[in-house]
Structures are given as C-alpha cells and as structure tokens.
Amino acid sequence: MGALTEEFAHPTFLAFPVIAARLLFAALLGALIGFEREWRARPAGLRTHILICVAAATFGILTVEIAHSTAFVGRETVSDPLRAVEAVTAGVAFLAAGSILFTRGEVQGLTTGAGMWLAGAVGLSCGFGLWQIAGLGTFLILVVMGLLHSFEVKLGIAADKRAHQRERREARSSHKAKDDTEDRC
Numbered sequence: 507m508g509a510l511t512e513e514f515a516h517p518t519f520l521a522f523p524v525i526a527a528r529l530l531f532a533a534l535l536g537a538l539i540g541f542e543r544e545w546r547a548r549p550a551g552l553r554t555h556i557l558i559c560v561a562a563a564t565f566g567i568l569t570v571e572i573a574h575s576t577a578f579v580g581r582e583t584v585s586d587p588l589r590a591v592e593a594v595t596a597g598v599a600f601l602a603a604g605s606i607l608f609t610r611g612e613v614q615g616l617t618t619g620a621g622m623w624l625a626g627a628v629g630l631s632c633g634f635g636l637w638q639i640a641g642l643g644t645f646l647i648l649v650v651m652g653l654l655h656s657f658e659v660k661l662g663i664a665a666d667k668r669a670h671q672r673e674r675r676e677a678r679s680s681h682k683a684k685d686d687t688e689d690r691c
Contacts, residue, residue, distance in 0.1 A: 519574035524635070525567055532563035532632035535644040539625050542651050548618045550605050558601070558622055559629035562594045566633020591630060598626035621651060 518525065536559025540552035569590035602619035624647050631640035 519571055520567065520635075528567060528632045528635060529560055529563050531637065531640065532559040532629045535559055535628050535632065535640055536625055538644055539621055539628070539647050539651075542648055543618055543621060546651075546655070549615060550618045550622055555622065555625045558598055558625040559632065562598065562626040562629025563633035564629075565590050565594050566630045568633075570634065587634075594626050594630055595623070598623050617651060617655075621647060 520528075533556050536556040537552060539559070540550075540555030543555065544551035569587045573585045573587060602622040605619045605622065606613065606615040624643065628640045628643045628647070631637075631643060
C-alpha cells in the first residue's frame with residue numbers, strides 16, 4: 507500500500523496548482539477558439555478545440571516534468587523539449603488535415619484546420635507557462651477568424667455559411683409547407 511501511495515503522491519517539478527492553472531487556461535482559450543468555429547457552423551468546434559489545447563498543454567507540462575524528473579538521475583539521458591513541440595505540431599497537423607475537404611472543385615476546412623493547428627500552439631504555450639504568448643495567440647486567432655471573416659463577407663470575398671444554412675432551411679420549410687398544402691387538396 508505504501509508503494510501505491512508513493513506512486514500517486516509522486517512529486518512534480520511544477521506545483522499542482524500551477525499545472526491545474528495551465529490546463530484550465532488552455533481549456534478556456536481552446537473554448538474561445540472553438541466557440542468561434544461553432545458560431546460559424548464549422549465542422550471542428552468547441553469540444554475539438556478544447557481537447558486540442560488541453561492535450562497540447564498536457565504534452566508541454568509533461569515535457570517540463572520529464573526534463574526535471576529524478577527518474578533518470580545517474581543515467582545518461584538527453585532531453586530535448588523541441589521534440590514535444592514537433593510531435594504536437596505533427597499530431598495536430600494530422601487532425602487538421604482531416605478537416606480539409608475537396609468537393610465539387612472547392613477546398614473547404616482550411617481555416618478550421620489552421621485554427622486547430624494554432625490551438626495546438628496555444629496549448630503548448632499554456633503547458634510551458636508562456637501565458638502571454640497563449641493569450642496573444644488566441645486573440646490573434648479570434649481576430650483573424652472572426653473579424654476578418656466579417657470583413658470578407660462585407661466585401662463579398664467570402665460567403666457567410668450561417669446565412670447560407672438559414673436560406674437552405676427556409677427553402678426546405680417553404681417546400682415542405684407547399685407539399686403539405688398540396689397533400690390537403
């Protein structure tokens with residue numbers, strides 16, 4: 507029982523409140539990015555972006571902990587925190603690539619994929635305790651995805667997917683109403 511207690515009370519380099527704050531901040535920033543995607547009715551939304559940010563933050567925290575671990579004392583080991591950054595970047599890029607579709611000669615999902623990739627960077631920033639980078643990165647993501655999209659819609663460069671979906675719903679409901687009227691006759 508003592509070994510099990512010792513295992514779960516394993517000391518960490520970072521204090522647990524710091525770890526919790528980093529993970530919670532990553533979840534909050536991921537939620538902000540994901541909310542924007544949900545609001546625009548895009549495929550990867552709130553939960554996906556939260557999970558990406560928290561996962562990346564967890565990998566960042568693990569990297570810090572491994573670099574300071576006493577488990578490798580007396581053994582010749584080399585710790586390279588950039589490997590964690592590369593691994594998270596590659597893993598999230600794989601997920602992001604899955605959100606990109608090519609249909610009817612159009613590419614869709616590039617912005618969502620890029621947002622997922624950046625959510626990974628925001629999460630890593632949180633995991634490494636680089637709060638300012640994470641916060642500014644999230645702000646810039648929201649400006650690019652939100653404000654610039656609105657500007658593009660006003661200029662006629664980009665379509666507003668929500669308006670398009672609303673039009674389709676209205677067309678379906680008027681079509682259904684027409685069918686119901688014909689059925690009554």
